[in-house]
Every structure is written in C-alpha cells, then in structure tokens.
Amino acid sequence: MPSTDRGVFSLIIINKAGGLIYQREFQAGLHKLSTNDYLVLAGTFHGVHAITRSITPKIPSVQPPSPATSSPSTTAPAASSYSYPNPGVPVTGLDYLETDKFRLTCFQTLTGTKFLLFTDPLTGNVDTIVQKIYELYADFVMKNPFYQIEMPVRCEAFDRHLGAWLRGRA
Amino acid sequence: MAAPPRHATMLSISNGDKPAQAQPQTQQTTLPQSPGLRVPSNRKTIYDRHLNRSRNAESSRASFAFLFGEMVTYAQRRVTGIQDLEKRLNEQGYPLGLRLLDLLFYRSTSTSSSALSSSSTSSSPPNRPLRIITLLHLIHGPLWRLLFGRAADALEHSVSPDTPNEYMITDNDPLVNTYISVPREMSMLNCAAFVAGIIEGVCDGCGFETKVSAHNQPTDLWPSRTVFLVRFGDAVMEREKVLERSGVK
C-alpha cells in the first residue's frame, strides 16, 4: 500500500444528531484544539451541511413523457412541480472544504453519520481512504456489542486497526 | 451438577446422532420423526437432508459477529457482573460442544458416500477419546478447524506439580473476539467464555468432567490472545491413572 497516510492529519466522526463521537490525530505533535472547540466544530459543520443541502437549487420539473404508461389516475403531479437537477443522483450537502493548507472531506453515510477527514490539499485517493475508514467503522465499532449506537466511540480495536492501516501496515 | 438441566431445556437441533441410529431400524422411506410434529409435504426435514450438506457451507463472518454480539448484549442485561456474564456465555456455548462432539465423530468415521449405512452397521463405536491427551488433541485440532477453519495455536500442560489436572489451549486471535473491544472497566472480561463453554460441552460429552475458563493473555503481536484453562475433575484424574496403568491409549 503506498503511503497515502502522509497527508492525513485527523479524523472526526459526527453522529446523526450533530454530536461529536470520535476525534483523532494521526500525526504526532499536531496542534490540538480543545475538546470544546471540537464539539463546536462538529455541531457547526453539521448545521452548515444541512444548510448546503437545503439550498440545493430546484428547477421546475419536466414531467417525463410517461404518465400514460404508469399511473392510471392523473392526480399525481401536483405535489412535485419542482425537482432537483439530475433526479437520479441524491442530494448531498457540503462534500469538500479546501484552503491553501488543508482539505476537509466530508463523507455522509446513507444512515446520516458523517466522517470528516482532514488532509493535505495534495493528498490523493481521499475517497479510498474514507471508504476504508467506513469499513473499519462497520467492523470494529458496529460489530462491537459494547458500543452503543450514537454514543462516543471508544473501541480499542478500531483505534488499533485504523492506525495500523493508515501507517500502511494492514 | 449443572449439566442435566442444561440438556433438558435445549431445543432439539439435531446433530445427526439420533437419525443416524434411528435409520437402520426404519425403512428408507419412513421418517423417524416425532409423532406430534408436522412436516412439509416436500419433506424438507432434517431427516431427509444429508448431514454433510453444510459441511463446507460458508456464511459471513459478519453474521456470526452480529449474532454473537447480540448474545453478549442480551446476556449482559440479565447479569450482575463480569463473572456472571462469563458464566452465562459459557452456558450458551456448552450445548454447542455436546452437538459438535457428535458431529465430529460422525464425520471422522464416515468419510465417503456410504456414510450413513457404514456408520450404522459398524458395531464399534467411533473413536471416542479415553485419555486426556487424545481428547485435547481432538479439541485443539478437529474441533477448532470445524469451528474456526484452523487449529488452535498451542496446547500445554501445567508445569506446576500442584495442578497436574490443568491444561492450556491457546488461541492467538479468537474469531469470536475479532470485532470486540471490551470497555476498560470490564478489562477482565473475555467473551471467548462462549468458546470455553463449547470446550466444556465437548469434554463433558466425552465423559470428562471439566471446568474451562477463558483468560486474556495479550502480547504486542496478538492483542486478543486468549488462553483456555481446562481443569479436569478429580474423578477424571483418578481414572486417567487407572487407564495409564492398564496401558489404554
């Protein structure tokens, strides 16, 4: 595994309600925010994310030329006179946030949990890294009977495997 | 002792010893079913399907992890402490041991196609272990392979002269604990108590009265390394001496 880890600074996991449930730095000596700052960051990001979702532009919907085949009743259209562009793709909120010094990647699972990864702007394969983190989370957090859903993540095996994988060992 | 009530309340998840014995007395087509149970007309019953059907069948490790996790969670709500929890997990593993024992014998004797008929006609019972070492090898090798796809990592006898009845089976990375992180305040807990129960069931089923417990013995390389401490009862040790003298292997 190439050393994609070089540019990974830290990870934050936010639960459905916007609460901080995990925070970890991957580089020694990284300047830390206070716990309170992290909580605020999580809550703020959660709110901003929701706003970016809700401000997604909607366009007047072009009814597909199909009603004849599908619905025998012609009552349907009223409700949905506006729709999102490209309706096949779900609406997401903020996906990336980038400065000259770092890049924040947000991956929200379909269940509403958010993984925020802080990386160097030049770090490649961020999607792969996030996907792997999600798999490790599914394994070592979700399959741990002592973990309670939506609560802070304190799973030694998750920490261990996450660290090992990012160091390129696993 | 604790064993009989455990037997009595189990659901009859058959491991084939019953049907295998019942088969010769009945005709091929008659079902040795209990009189009161209804069976599907397409005869999808345990008596119609080959016992080795699932021998190499695979399921997902995730499914096991979720079921086992839920077993732990459920048990946790009904107990008061770590010891109690381990006891309960042990009790949940125990019936598996009894059943797996029969399954192991069945499979070690019937190797090929004529499985059922050959095992029923041969009058000599399968090679049930009579000595401690044979039994422990059965656990360390075949049982572990059936359950976890590989042998256990070590088998040792206690070096202390005070405890000649103690043996240790080591698993460097127990499958049941793969995804489990025990909270700090419960650091003594080892959920592999379930596996300890399985071992206990196998030993009891063979006529070796035993207590088995699971202990954390982590190393840097193997953070969830577990040692199963097998303690045989006095009667077993007495018998062992007799068998030793008469040269039984």
Next chain:
Amino acid sequence: MSSNKTSRIGEEIWKTRVDKVNAELVTLTYGTIVAQLCQDYDSNYQDVNKQLEKMGYNIGMRLIEDFLAKSGVGRCANFRDTADMIAKVGLNSDTLKGARIVDISQVGFKIFLNVTPTVTNWTSDNAQFSLIFEENPLADFVELPDDGRAQDELWFSNILCGVLRGALEMVQMQIEAHFVSDVLRGDDTTEMRVSLVRYIEDEMPPEEE
C-alpha cells in the same frame, strides 16, 4: 425488474468482499440463542418471537453500516439505476420504493447469509411483497420442540424480520415484516411478508429517538 442485476451484484460482493466463516457455526450459535430465549421466557413463544424481532432490530441498525460499506451503495451508482428506470421507463414512484427495498433485501441476504430469497406476491400498489426462502441457514438441522405449541406459535427465524426492519429504518424506509409460513412448522415454504409503511423522501436523517 432488475433482479438479475441485483443477484449479480450480491454474488460479486459475496465472492470478493465478504469474510467467511463456517456456516454451521452461525447455525449453531443462532440455535443456542433461540434455545436460551425459550428457557428465559418459559416457552412463552409469543414473547420469544418478540424478543427475537427486537434482537434482529438491534442487529439491523448496526448491520446496515456493514452493508453500505461493503456494497458501496450511496457511493457507487450500483443501485441508482432503479432511479434511472423511473425516468426512462416511467415506473411510478411506488414501484421504485418497493424496488429499493427488494434490492437491499436481496443483496443483503446474499452477502450476510449467502442465500437469495425469491421475491413474489406483490400487491397491486407495490407496497407489499413476499420473500420466499428456499434455503435458510439459520434453521438448518432444526426441529422445533414437540410440545404441541411450538409449531403453532414459534417463528424460529423471527430475528430476520427485525434485521430487515432495523436496517431499512436506518436508511429512511419504514417497513413491517413477519413470517407467514415456515418449513419448520410443517409448511411447504418459508415465507416472509414485507410491507412498506413509510418512505421518508429526501428529509434529513431522523434524529435519534
């Protein structure tokens, strides 16, 4: 519908991305759970059914993350072509809802239990369907207690109903599921009935309860 496609996706994930374990370990472990419940609830099978469903629900809420992480739903476009189908073929949106649930159930059963239930008996409003299990690894080698009640009252595999409910609820689909027949009861098939209760379209994920 896209059943060929979903079964191919399930097969692919099962082959390449799923860690395996001996199926008998799963069967026996589930058996000992049910046996323990029967003991704890004094063979009150209604209570056992309820408890199994509840356990399944707890599992489903966790299992969905594993499903999503492994299947790549939500990242890759795997399942999105059901949405394309609406646009192109003009299926109504109820059909889509049903199709989504079917996709997830079928792929889910494949990658967690290595079985592919058959989907059948749709209602005309596409809000209900049945899953027929040809194979059910949870019930392999099981015979219900011969006490004159278990075959009428116990749904041995009821945990699966809960798993489905818990998993789908986490992705904003509220369903109800129950068994209507089981070979363990002497029926010729094992059939689970699934009904869509509510589909939360493009809302914020629900706050925790």
